[in-house]
Amino acid sequence: MKKVRAGQFRFEDKCWNSISDNAKDFIRKALTYDQDKRPSAELLLQHPWITELSSIPVDEALALGALDNLKGFRAD
Helix, strand or coil, X not given: CHHHHCCCCCCCCHHXXXXXXXXXXXXXXXXXXXXXXXXXXXXXXXXXXXXXXXXCCCCHHHHHHHHHHHHHCCCC
């Protein structure tokens, strides 16, 4: 989290190997450190990673679990 807050994150951990380049690009843009250069939420929702995945059916139980995790997340 410290690296994200400082705008110095990288996708070097092994867990990122299976993540698409499109997803990584979305994350990079969403976490742009300089708020003046960071895309708006409206623009991010037009990102290919979002638009391509929006047509794929979602497992409702899994989605609700992820939502609960996000609700429980808080940055210190």
